[in-house]
Amino acid sequence: xxxxxxxxxxxxxxxxxxxxxxxxxxxxxxxxxxxxxxxxxxxxxxxxxxxxxxxxxxxxxxxxxxxxxxxxxxxxxxxxxxxxxxxxxxxxxxxxxxxxxxxxxxxxxxxxxxxxxxxxxxxxxxxxxxxxxxxxxxxxxxxxxxxxxxxxxxx
Amino acid sequence: xxxxxxxxxxxxxxxxxxxxxxxxxxxxxxxxxxxxxxxxxxxxxxxxxxxxxxxxxxxxxxxxxxxxxxxxxxxxxxxxxxxxxxxxxxxxxxxxxxxxxxxxxxxxxxxxxxxxxxxxxxxxxxxxxxxxxxxxxxxxxxxxxxxxxxxxxxxxxxxxxxxxxxxxxxxxxxxxxxxxxxxxxxxxxxxxxxxxxxxxxxxxxxxxxxxxxxxxxxxxxxxxxxxxxxxxxxxxxxxxxxxxxxxxxxxxxxxxxxxxxxxxx
Numbered sequence: 001x002x003x004x005x006x007x008x009x010x011x012x013x014x015x016x017x018x019x020x021x022x023x024x025x026x027x028x029x030x031x032x033x034x035x036x037x038x039x040x041x042x043x044x045x046x047x048x049x050x051x052x053x054x055x056x057x058x059x060x061x062x063x064x065x066x067x068x069x070x071x072x073x074x075x076x077x078x079x080x081x082x083x084x085x086x087x088x089x090x091x092x093x094x095x096x097x098x099x100x101x102x103x104x105x106x107x108x109x110x111x112x113x114x115x116x117x118x119x120x121x122x123x124x125x126x127x128x129x130x131x132x133x134x135x136x137x138x139x140x141x142x143x144x145x146x147x148x149x150x151x152x153x154x155x
Numbered sequence: 156x157x158x159x160x161x162x163x164x165x166x167x168x169x170x171x172x173x174x175x176x177x178x179x180x181x182x183x184x185x186x187x188x189x190x191x192x193x194x195x196x197x198x199x200x201x202x203x204x205x206x207x208x209x210x211x212x213x214x215x216x217x218x219x220x221x222x223x224x225x226x227x228x229x230x231x232x233x234x235x236x237x238x239x240x241x242x243x244x245x246x247x248x249x250x251x252x253x254x255x256x257x258x259x260x261x262x263x264x265x266x267x268x269x270x271x272x273x274x275x276x277x278x279x280x281x282x283x284x285x286x287x288x289x290x291x292x293x294x295x296x297x298x299x300x301x302x303x304x305x306x307x308x309x310x311x312x313x314x315x316x317x318x319x320x321x322x323x324x325x326x327x328x329x330x331x332x333x334x335x336x337x338x339x340x341x342x343x344x345x346x347x348x349x350x351x352x353x354x355x356x357x358x359x360x361x362x363x364x365x366x367x368x369x370x371x372x373x374x375x376x377x378x379x380x381x382x383x384x385x386x387x388x389x390x391x392x393x394x395x396x397x398x399x400x401x402x403x404x405x406x407x408x409x410x411x412x413x414x415x416x417x418x419x420x
Binding site: 041042132 | 157186194203207254255257
């Protein structure tokens with residue numbers, strides 16, 4: 001067993017895990033943070049996207065051990081004082097989801113994009129979502145939601 | 156995924172020692188290929204040696220007329236690095252077209268090069284630019300490094316520490332990506348270097364290769380028209396559900412033309 005320790009949504013978590021424990025298993029099964037989803041489990045669909053040290057990554061393709069000492073943000077860490085993050089609010093407002101399965105990953109990818117590029121073009125948004133698959137919406141409303149969030153966040 | 160022992164060495168020396176000591180060890184860099192392979196139980200190393208604790212393997216620096224990129228530098232870092240964008244823009248563009256953003260945040264140049272996937276992008280840049288792979292033991296010219304399908308000149312306990320890219324006069328990369336994975340169905344890297352013109356093709360065969368006929372034509376006239384009528388034989392090209400060998404052979408010429416046009420700017 002390995003002892004891993006990381007900061008998740010601002011809180012310190014330390015656990016003993018098997019070396020083969022994936023970060024997404026650590027979040028969901030060891031810490032009960034089930035907002036991060038497992039879709040394909042093959043690093044294609046992006047339902048499991050979280051932020052590790054400020055970058056969006058696929059938590060199904062990262063060992064918890066590799067994230068030892070890291071700062072992690074999950075979908076549970078976005079809302080502040082009961083207020084949704086502007087990207088979450090925009091997804092609701094613009095109907096950027098239907099079944100909602102891909103949504104945590106979509107939102108986490110979008111938040112990372114807007115941190116790196118405050119005014120992305122539609123093409124840049126669509127290219128950034130290359131690694132996030134949605135089988136319901138056809139992406140149009142997701143793109144609209146991200147554009148609206150970008151406007152909102154620029155103020 | 157089968158169980159394994161995990162190690163996170165704090166020096167290159169310790170990493171190499173672990174590689175030599177363990178029964179069936181594997182190095183994990185970004186893990187973008189290795190972890191999915193282990194999940195499918197296509198790989199079951201006894202020990203994983205994580206290079207994530209070696210910051211000395213991360214970074215990009217200009218050294219004389221070349222760029223030296225540390226083995227643990229991610230694709231995203233190469234893509235957005237201002238020195239790479241200024242000195243070898245084709246390399247920044249190539250790195251920015253690997254996989255998707257989340258993969259580029261984890262995947263590393265050393266991992267990609269060591270894995271030598273026949274459809275990976277970086278091997279085309281290394282061979283096309285006449286780069287050298289720097290290990291804990293020696294420097295290996297790209298021409299000697301890529302041996303065959305997932306096979307390189309690395310010794311079992313040898314570790315890539317960096318890649319040295321000579322800065323070309325101009326270079327261009329064009330790939331026809333698999334629309335799902337973004338791996339190259341065919342990718343062509345063209346560079347006009349101090350040592351002559353080099354044309355390297357990835358995705359089409361078991362390993363990256365050069366097309367000397369195109370290099371000679373471009374040496375006398377560096378323009379897309381020079382390669383427009385040069386056909387490569389389809390006999391030993393990959394053929395799968397994504398593209399037949401004949402289609403890949405055709406794409407080599409088309410991608411070469413586009414790569415030359417991209418190099419012309």
